[in-house]
Amino acid sequence: MDLVALESFVAVCETLNFSEAARRRNTVQSAISSHITKLEELVGQTLFERGRGKRVRLTDEGTVFLAYARRILALTDEAVDTMRSSGAQTTIRLGTTVTLALSVLPVALRAFARSYPDVQIHISCDRSDALAGRFDAGELDLAFMMDQGRRSGRVFVEDSPLVWAAGEHFDGNFGQDVPLVFLTDGRDLRRFALEALDRIGRRGFIAHTSPDPVGVRSFVAAGVALTVMPKVAVLPPLRIVAEDEGLPSLNSVALSLYRQSDGHRPDISALETILQNSVRSRP
Known part of the structure; x- marks a missing residue:
């Protein structure tokens, strides 16, 4: 589709005057008329009601086409701006x-x-x-x-050492059974946690799971379960459970x-x- 013709079409839509559109586009009225005729032939619809002594107005089909024309022109500008900026940016x-x-x-x-x-x-x-x-x-x-x-x-x-991560308000008085949360397919960290608890005679159970790490963090931040994470990944509102809180040490990752x-x-x-x-x- 001819972008110049689209620009002329939008100019006529905004001015409802072929002469004014020509001045805005720095061209002659006959060129604007040619652009509109070309578009009407392309889409097979009359876009404007016009004629001698009649005021120019958009047809219903022209109103629909105006939305598309503006989208096409905006997308073209975006593409050019993106390519220009990406060429200069590493x-x-x-x-x-x-x-x-x-x-x-x-x-x-x-x-x-x-x-x-x-x-x-x-x-x-x-x-x-x-x-x-x-x-x-x-x-x-x-x-x-x-x-x-x-x-x-x-x-x-x-x-990075693996640590037990809990929410700020997690109640450490959970008895022998430790509530845990892991990724749905987080097999390795789950195994590390359960094996470590077995070594000290405590039982861990999977209280919650999530397919997304953000979901795991949400359960931990809520204070309803513990998880195992690399130490570097534990930031507020999560905290590292201290060794004196009754949980075993873990390996590194x-x-x-x-x-x-x-x-x-x-x-x-x-x-x-x-x-x-x-x-x-x-x-």
Whole structure:
């Protein structure tokens, strides 16, 4: 569809005057008339009622077409603006888990933005195994997640202790049976929790589940169940259950960053360093 003709059509709609539309479009009235005729032939409808001595007015079909014309022109402007800005802007495609996005990432992004305010970061959240697949497919520049083993592009591996996480108002007087909440398919952390409780003769039971980490955090924040998380991921309103509250110690989990081998980019290298320091600096 001819964008120039659409612009002329909108001008006539707004002025209801072919001569005024021509002045607005810096052209002649015959050109405006030609544009309108061309559009009417294309859509097979009369868009304006007009004629000698008659006031120009939109037909019902013209009113409907006006909404489409404005949408087409707005989308065209958006596409041009996006392409112009993206051509001048560097982008980093970062994949991470929801848990890390809600805990470690905000501090790291704030530090990164101070040095690279013009670099745009596109963040994708998914499970670690899914992120590994997307990284291997070249869809991500960086993947910050639970360690997926020694594989191409691994930049660092940092251990973070696993801890029991509870809400601020969780009542620790829960007796021998410990209420737990985990991801629906969170097999590893669930196993770590239950095995640790078995070692001290206590019983854990799955009080709630959620397919999304945000749902797990909601149950924990509500104070109705405990979960197991990397220590770096526990931020208010969640708290770490102290060792003297009757729960066993847990092992550590490895967090890793993977990077595509696409040459040296100072912005990506800076983000790598910030993410690693963010994990290391958590108390």
